[in-house]
Amino acid sequence: EIVLTQSPGTLSLSPGERATLSCRASQSVSTSYLAWYQQKPGQAPRLLIYGASTRATGIPDRFRGSGSGTDFTLTISRLEPEDFAVYYCQQYGNSPPWTFGQGTKVEIK
């Protein structure tokens, strides 16, 4: 099973600032099968990025995914008020189980 470790646990930033979230895998994620989700309180996760760098339908271009192998990054170029939430990475390699990171909370400073 691939273990995903996200850092930092909490990111305190102001609107307009840049957010950089990290996701590190315990072994290489095949074909960059990595996704990012955003979750707000009381809501289901929302798909942001898949294939490490492809934005899902309707996701603003301030969200950018990058990385390969074991190191992946989600960058939010300029934080909007609605971007303060918890973000999860998830790997979905060819062989289940598919696993999630423990999350990074982006909070208002």
Add this chain to the structure above:
Amino acid sequence: QVQLQESGPGLVKPSQTLSLTCTVSGGSITSGGYSWSWIRQFPGKGLEWIGYIWHSGSTSYNPSLKSRVSISRDTSKNQFFLKLSSVTAADAAVYYCARSNRPASPPEGYFRHWGQGTPVTVSS
């Protein structure tokens, strides 16, 4: 637009079987190439993929739960189901059903469409 809705008892006694239903609208669970999964989120907010049923009816489970979990479907009602046996307090979570983003073979394991989730408590 596909929509998913979980339903089932919110309270299950220890050692009993948790049974949940996911009702799908706006798309057929037999549509080629989509996987239909159950995912749970623990009170500490960690997420765990439980398993999926594919459009063909084949299933795949998380090895950590494989001895206790079963996913099945009723195509006439466009529903799929989760059964988790011998539950303990560690199984308390919000349970989500979800669909993969696009048809693929083998099925893709990331999720574009989610239900709103249903909380399950395990207590006598």
